[in-house]
Amino acid sequence: MSTGLIIALIVIVAVLVAVAAVVTLRARGPRHGTSLKRRFGPEYDRAVARHDGDTKAAERELADRVERHGSLHERELEPAERQRFEARWTAAQERFVESPRDALAEADRLLADLAGARGFPDGGHYEEQLAALSVHHAHHVDGYRRVHRVAQAHANGAADGGAGTEEMREAMVEARALFDDLLRPSRHDGGRHRTAPDGEHGTRPARGSHMPSLLHRRQTKES
Template sequence: MSLGLWIVLGMALAVVAVVWAAPPVRRQGAGRLQRRFGPEYERVCARHGGDTTEADRELAARLDRFGHLRLRRLSAAQRQGFVRRWAQTQAAFADSPRQAVLHAARLVGELADVRGFDAGSVETTAEALSVRYPHDVDSYRKVMALAQTLEMFGPKASGDSAASPGRTGEEQPALSTEQLRQTLIEARGLCIVLLRRSPYDGRARRMVAGSADGVMPGQRGPSMRTTRTSG
C-alpha cells in the first residue's frame, strides 16, 4: 500500500476516533432529545439562537439532573383533597377571577411539590417538569408568570381594564377576564396531569371535571377545553 493511502486511512481512523470520543449527546444528535422534549426542545433551541449543539448540551444536562426523578404516589385522601380544592378554586372564579388564578397557581405548585418536582425556583421546577411532561411545561410557566404579575400589581390587576400603578410604581397591565379564564384552564390541565397515577389514567380527568361539572364560570356547555396533556 502506498504512503498516500496509509495517510488517508490514518486520517479516516482519526475522524472515527474523535466521533466516538465525543459526548453521547453529540453522537446521538438532536434526534433523540428532540423527540423526547418536543416543544421544549424548540423553545431551548430558539433561546440559543437556533444553535442545536447548545440546546442539546443544555437538555442533556437537564436529563442527567432530573431524569432520575420518580413520581411520588398520592394517597386517596391527598388526591381527594386536591380535587376538592380545585372545585373551590374554580367556583370562586365568577366572583374573584384574580384570586382564583392565584389559588390555582398555588395549587399547581403544591401539587408539583408533592409529586416530587419542586426544585426551588419556578424555572428550575419547570425544568424538572419538562423531563416528564414536555408538552405541559409551557402551561406551567404561563400560569406561574401570570400569578407573579397578579401578586406584583395587587388586587386591581384582574378583570379591570383600567390600569393603575402597582407596588413597583409601574403601570399595571390590563388583564381581561378571558385572559384569566384561559390561565385557569391551563392550570386545570396541569392539575389533571399531576394527579394521574400513570399516563393512561383517565380517572384524574373525570375527577377534576366532575368536581365542578367541568364548566368554567361564564361558559356554556358540558365541558371546558383543556390544554394538551402528556404522560
C-alpha cells in the first residue's frame, strides 16, 4: 500500500471520527435538556425566564445544582420530630387569620428548620438550601421562595413585601405542599413508616396535613 493511500485513509478516518463526535454531542444536548426539564418541571421554566430565555444558560445552572446536590441523602425524621413540626405548622396556619405576615414568617422559619432536619443545607444559607430543595422537591419549592420573600420584606420593615392577603394565602398553600413533601418518609426508608397510595407522590398526606378552610377562603380578612 502506497504512502499516499495510507495518508488518505488516515484523513478519512479522522473526518469520520470528527463527524461522529459532532453528531453525538448534538444528540446528547436535547436529551440532556429534556432530562433537566422533566426533573425540574416548573423550576426549569423559572430558570429559563431568569436567564431571559437563554435555555443553555438555564440548563448549565440546573446541571450545576444537580452536580452539587443530586447525591444528597435525606435523613428520616423520628416520630417525635414529625409531631413537633406538624404542631408548629398548625399553629402558623391558625395565626394566619389574625396576622398573615407573621404566619408566613413562621412558615419560612419552619420550612428552613424542617429542610435542615432532613439533611439539606442549613437555613442560614437560604440560597444554597433552596437550590438543594429544587433538585429533590422541584415541583413544590416555589412555595418556600414565596413565603421567604414576604418574610424578608416584613423583617426589613416593609408592610407586606408588595403582597396582598390573597397572594399571601396562596403562598401559604403552596408552602404547605413543600412542608407535606418534606414531612413524608423517603421511598428508601425500608417501610419504617407505612403510607398508602394517594395522589401524585404515592403517599397520603401526613397526619394533620389537611389545609384548614380559612386558607382556602378568598374572604380571609386583612390584618
